[in-house]
Every structure is written in structure tokens, then in C-alpha cells.
Amino acid sequence: MRRFYLVGFVLLLSFDTVAQLSLKFVGDQALPVEMSAAWLARVLGEPWILGALAGYVGAFFTWMTLLKHAPIGPAFAASHLEIVTVMGASALLFDERLHWPQLVGAALIILGIVLLAMSESEEAAGTVAPEGAPA
Numbered sequence: 546m547r548r549f550y551l552v553g554f555v556l557l558l559s560f561d562t563v564a565q566l567s568l569k570f571v572g573d574q575a576l577p578v579e580m581s582a583a584w585l586a587r588v589l590g591e592p593w594i595l596g597a598l599a600g601y602v603g604a605f606f607t608w609m610t611l612l613k614h615a616p617i618g619p620a621f622a623a624s625h626l627e628i629v630t631v632m633g634a635s636a637l638l639f640d641e642r643l644h645w646p647q648l649v650g651a652a653l654i655i656l657g658i659v660l661l662a663m664s665e666s667e668e669a670a671g672t673v674a675p676e677g678a679p680a
Contacts, residue, residue: 561627564600
């Protein structure tokens with residue numbers, strides 16, 4: 546089951562990251578932003594829009610499959626790791642600068658996910674008493 550979670554979360558992360566980066570590519574090519582039919586046609590005519598659509602559809606089905614089996618707390622937290630991957634990929638692909646608050650935030654997200662996973666592992670192993678139960 547652990548391999549299922551690992552593969553599932555890597556897939557979810559990949560789909561989410563591809564979707565976000567694809568939208569960034571689309572947005573960069575469809576400038577300037579304006580509320581017009583011509584702008585909408587430019588957006589929908591960009592090939593990267595298919596990457597965004599595929600990413601969101603893949604993420605949806607992966608997330609629904611994970612929710613059937615994974616504990617909701619760690620699963621929800623791990624799904625936010627996308628923030629870190631998109632930030633890193635944006636720095637590489639779009640030359641976006643990373644500053645110390647972003648890096649600290651990314652580290653805190655990762656730390657939070659690790660702590661939740663450790664807590665969930667201890668609870669599943671029976672080493673942590675449920676709330677309200679004597680220790």
C-alpha cells in the first residue's frame with residue numbers, strides 16, 4: 546500500500562505541476578490580457594492549453610483514486626507539495642527569482658507533510674493513543 550501512495554502522490558504532483566506550468570506558458574503567449582473574444586481565441590489556440598487540460602484531468606482522477614485509500618489529513622497536506630514543485634520549476638523554466646521567504650515557506654510545507662506522515666505512521670502502528678484515550 547505504501548508504494549500505491551508513493552506512486553499516486555508522485556502522479557498527482559506531476560499532473561498538478563504540468564497543469565500550472567502549462568497555464569503559465571499559455572499566459573505568457575497570450576499577452577496582453579484583455580477581456581475580448583480575440584484574447585480568448587489566443588488562449589484557446591495555444592498548444593499548451595492541452596497540457597493544462599490534461600494536467601487537471603489527470604490530477605482529478607489521481608486525487609479521487611487516492612482519496613478512496615489514503616488518510617485525508619496527510620493526503621490533503623501532501624497535495625500542497627505542488628506549491629513547492631511549481632515554484633522550483635518556475636525558477637528553472639521562467640527564470641523567476643526565489644527569495645528567502647519562499648524557500649522558508651517551501652521548507653515549512655515539506656516539514657509539515659513529513660510530520661503528518663510520521664504522525665499517521667505512528668497512529669497506524671498503534672504507538673499513539675487516540676485522542677481522549679488514556680496513554
